[in-house]
Amino acid sequence: MDELKMIGDLLTPERPASGQVIADARGRLLDEARTANRFARLLRSGRVWLTLALISGVTAALAIVPTVLLGGERSVEAPPGTRPAKPGKALNVLVVGSDRRLGAPGARADTMILLHLSADRKSLKGVSLPRDLMVRIPACESPSGAAVRGHLGLIGSAFTTGGLTCAWKTVESVTGVRVDHAMAIDYTGFKGMVDALGGVEIRLPSAVDDPYSGLRLPAGRHVVRGEQALAYVRTRRGIEDGSDLARIKNQQRFLAAMLSKAGDSLTDPARLYAFLRAADKAIEADPKLDLTTMYAIARGAKVTETGGATFVTAPFSPYPADPNRIQLKAGAAERLFVSLR
Amino acid sequence: MTGPARVVAPNPSADDDAELIEASRLRPERFAAIFDRYFTEIHRYVDRRLGADAADDIAAETFLVAFRKRDRFDPARDSARPWLYGIATRLVSRHRRNESRRYRALARVGVDPHAEGPEDRVAARVTASGTGFQLSSALAGLSRGDRDVLLLVALGDLTYEEVAQALGIAYGTVCSRLSRARRKVRAALGDLGDLGGRKGGEENHG
Numbered sequence: 001m002d003e004l005k006m007i008g009d010l011l012t013p014e015r016p017a018s019g020q021v022i023a024d025a026r027g028r029l030l031d032e033a034r035t036a037n038r039f040a041r042l043l044r045s046g047r048v049w050l051t052l053a054l055i056s057g058v059t060a061a062l063a064i065v066p067t068v069l070l071g072g073e074r075s076v077e078a079p080p081g082t083r084p085a086k087p088g089k090a091l092n093v094l095v096v097g098s099d100r101r102l103g104a105p106g107a108r109a110d111t112m113i114l115l116h117l118s119a120d121r122k123s124l125k126g127v128s129l130p131r132d133l134m135v136r137i138p139a140c141e142s143p144s145g146a147a148v149r150g151h152l153g154l155i156g157s158a159f160t161t162g163g164l165t166c167a168w169k170t171v172e173s174v175t176g177v178r179v180d181h182a183m184a185i186d187y188t189g190f191k192g193m194v195d196a197l198g199g200v201e202i203r204l205p206s207a208v209d210d211p212y213s214g215l216r217l218p219a220g221r222h223v224v225r226g227e228q229a230l231a232y233v234r235t236r237r238g239i240e241d242g243s244d245l246a247r248i249k250n251q252q253r254f255l256a257a258m259l260s261k262a263g264d265s266l267t268d269p270a271r272l273y274a275f276l277r278a279a280d281k282a283i284e285a286d287p288k289l290d291l292t293t294m295y296a297i298a299r300g301a302k303v304t305e306t307g308g309a310t311f312v313t314a315p316f317s318p319y320p321a322d323p324n325r326i327q328l329k330a331g332a333a334e335r336l337f338v339s340l341r
Numbered sequence: 342m343t344g345p346a347r348v349v350a351p352n353p354s355a356d357d358d359a360e361l362i363e364a365s366r367l368r369p370e371r372f373a374a375i376f377d378r379y380f381t382e383i384h385r386y387v388d389r390r391l392g393a394d395a396a397d398d399i400a401a402e403t404f405l406v407a408f409r410k411r412d413r414f415d416p417a418r419d420s421a422r423p424w425l426y427g428i429a430t431r432l433v434s435r436h437r438r439n440e441s442r443r444y445r446a447l448a449r450v451g452v453d454p455h456a457e458g459p460e461d462r463v464a465a466r467v468t469a470s471g472t473g474f475q476l477s478s479a480l481a482g483l484s485r486g487d488r489d490v491l492l493l494v495a496l497g498d499l500t501y502e503e504v505a506q507a508l509g510i511a512y513g514t515v516c517s518r519l520s521r522a523r524r525k526v527r528a529a530l531g532d533l534g535d536l537g538g539r540k541g542g543e544e545n546h547g
Contacts, residue, residue: 003526007495010447010476014393017384017400025401029376032408033369
């Protein structure tokens with residue numbers, strides 16, 4: 001007789017769980033499930049990005065992938081007509097930062113970033129498309145249904161005149177990259193998300209006093225939130241050379257810091273809930289991605305730290321006809337975009 | 342003795358545990374299926390270590406903890422069984438003083454013919470074979486880590502690999518803990534004299 005068997009014989013159970021015990025335990029579990037369901041419902045109904053990543057325990061950098069692009073009344077459709085082919089499993093998401101409340105007339109694209117999650121899900125790249133970029137805007141339909149003819153214009157104007165669907169179509173047409181999903185976020189939403197994170201740390205190499213954006217801070221590290229955070233990503237005065245490109249760099253830095261903070265702080269359910277509420281109110285996105293797919297993406301993502309995420313600006317050169325505008329730099333831009341396909 | 346002697350085979354429908362847990366992320370109520378599948382078995386395991394009253398609480402707690410941690414379940418593992426045993430074992434370990442006391446009590450009744458109560462009767466019966474006292478004392482004397490491994494194998498019928506998963510320890514650690522625990526138990530039993538001939542045997546688990 002071996003000792004394992006003897007132990008088994010010695011430690012016999014006293015009695016099986018009674019029906020009442022099982023029912024009580026099951027009841028406690030279902031109560032817990034109902035509480036959890038409130039989160040789940042928010043997830044199912046919201047156009048919430050970061051969540052996915054967080055819920056499935058994937059870390060910071062991935063949180064950027066705005067994959068939870070669920071349907072809703074503000075949702076947008078993918079552009080109609082011929083679109084670039086999708087040759088592999090890489091995932092591209094267009095994020096537009098808008099300067100007005102979404103849905104309000106005349107909302108302008110303040111910033112545009114194309115996010116690229118590699119086919120092996122190990123790296124994340126953000127490509128900023130400067131708003132002063134002159135591009136060929138394809139024929140679109142404005143949200144009110146009016147036809148907008150193809151024309152040469154600032155890349156951001158596609159969003160202003162044709163909404164998110166038109167911005168989406170423009171980016172696909174200009175880059176030749178198939179954009180899988182698109183989302184827009186407005187200032188209010190941005191502030192709400194930063195606040196829900198408890199603020200985000202920035203570093204200023206020198207003191208800033210910009211009456212236009214309202215940013216007034218001494219040099220050094222600061223945790224900014226609300227209006228200050230917004231001012232930081234909008235200001236172009238008092239930082240570096242004062243160009244839109246310096247501003248883009250700030251935005252990229254801020255996004256990276258935000259991601260890292262999100263990865264750290266959203267494990268707290270109360271924080272997560274506040275963040276979801278803010279994101280839910282602030283985001284307009286396409287409804288195409290179903291939950292199963294989203295979870296598969298988030299779970300499959302292997303970007304484990306912000307080091308796996310890089311931010312670049314689309315290569316550009318001066319626009320000959322207007323010194324205040326720029327155009328994509330032939331060759332370099334093309335190579336970058338090809339790498340995103 | 343109540344219930345079947347041992348629950349040996351893993352649940353035959355366990356192959357879709359991972360799927361169920363996955364689904365429960367968005368549909369939390371789906372987790373009830375995991376409960377229905379394993380509650381009785383986990384209850385029985387805890388009962389055997391701490392007694393039925395403690396098992397009522399700890400088995401229920403096991404599924405609450407599992408539910409809260411469902412995002413961390415590794416979907417590469419088909420069955421939730423080792424994972425649940427691991428959670429139950431950690432909860433049992435909070436009661437390890439009670440557990441040792443229980444084993445000592447089992448050992449005592451071996452020499453107390455007037456013992457009463459179901460556990461005492463059981464112990465008395467085992468004791469009649471002349472081993473209960475030594476075995477209970479040996480179990481009471483094991484370190485927590487060694488005892489967890491030994492009892493997951495002896496009571497839960499987990500494979501070494503599953504024990505490693507359940508406790509989040511290396512496979513090699515499972516082997517070394519188990520072999521140490523078995524050696525101590527055998528040594529205790531060996532003191533009985535009538536088992537002396539078994540010394541040096543039973544090394545099949547390495």
